[in-house]
Amino acid sequence: MAIRDRVKELRRVRAGDLQENAANWRRHPKAQVDALAGVISEIGFAGALIAYEGDDGTLTLIDGHMRAGVSADQELPVVVLDVNEDEAKKLLATYDPIGAMAQTDTDALMSLLGDATFKAEPVNAMLEALANGEVQPLPNPTGWMDELENAGGGYQEKETVNLTFVIAKSDEWLVQQAIESFGVGRHAALVEMAKKCLI
Numbered sequence: 001m002a003i004r005d006r007v008k009e010l011r012r013v014r015a016g017d018l019q020e021n022a023a024n025w026r027r028h029p030k031a032q033v034d035a036l037a038g039v040i041s042e043i044g045f046a047g048a049l050i051a052y053e054g055d056d057g058t059l060t061l062i063d064g065h066m067r068a069g070v071s072a073d074q075e076l077p078v079v080v081l082d083v084n085e086d087e088a089k090k091l092l093a094t095y096d097p098i099g100a101m102a103q104t105d106t107d108a109l110m111s112l113l114g115d116a117t118f119k120a121e122p123v124n125a126m127l128e129a130l131a132n133g134e135v136q137p138l139p140n141p142t143g144w145m146d147e148l149e150n151a152g153g154g155y156q157e158k159e160t161v162n163l164t165f166v167i168a169k170s171d172e173w174l175v176q177q178a179i180e181s182f183g184v185g186r187h188a189a190l191v192e193m194a195k196k197c198l199i
Contacts, residue, residue: 006087008080010048011059016072018051019060023089026096028066031122037070038120048077050095052088062091 049064059078061068068076083091113131118124178189 006081006083008053008082011078011080012075013051013059013078014072015049015068015074015076017059018049018068018078019058020065020068021061021088021092023092024061024065025092026065028069031126033066033070034122035120035126036066038118038123040067040070042118042120042123045071045076048079050079050081050091052081052083052085054085060088062088063095 045067047067049067050062051059051064052062053059059080062081064076064078081088081091110131113127116127118127175189178192179185
């Protein structure tokens with residue numbers, strides 16, 4: 001079966017003229033934005049944003065919201081797709097998570113990091129955290145704040161809590177045990193472990 005090519009064209013577009021996707025579920029903390037800005041300032045743009053074109057000609061982002069946000073007045077390369085809104089939502093829901101499913105070859109990573117040094121401190125801080133095996137702050141699961149509030153945690157509605165986990169290789173079995181016990185993925189298992197500690 002032939003796989004459809006949904007790319008219409010590569011177009012240069014002022015980032016500020018691109019429409020943010022209302023369904024975008026990614027939120028970018030300051031450390032991430034600073035790291036991206038550091039890479040861009042040293043290397044420049046080396047990848048295209050992804051958008052789809054509506055009937056009125058509006059280009060709505062599927063991937064690249066943060067890059068567009070830090071460079072609103074600059075023309076950026078945009079891959080324009082011929083997908084509809086429903087297909088765009090499917091891509092938005094899966095584009096980053098599929099990439100996040102990749103596993104790490106630690107030896108290859110450490111070799112690469114040995115050759116990758118930047119002038120910008122936020123980038124080096126990100127790479128150092130990666131080398132130390134730190135994972136990204138986890139999103140708040142639905143209902144977590146209610147449970148903390150009921151437990152007397154004193155958190156107010158709509159507040160957020162970011163947790164960073166550092167898991168030693170020798171403790172990976174604990175994470176695997178949580179995944180099997182709760183029947184969920186890695187991030188959700190870590191959230192459940194945190195809840196057990198906090199409540």
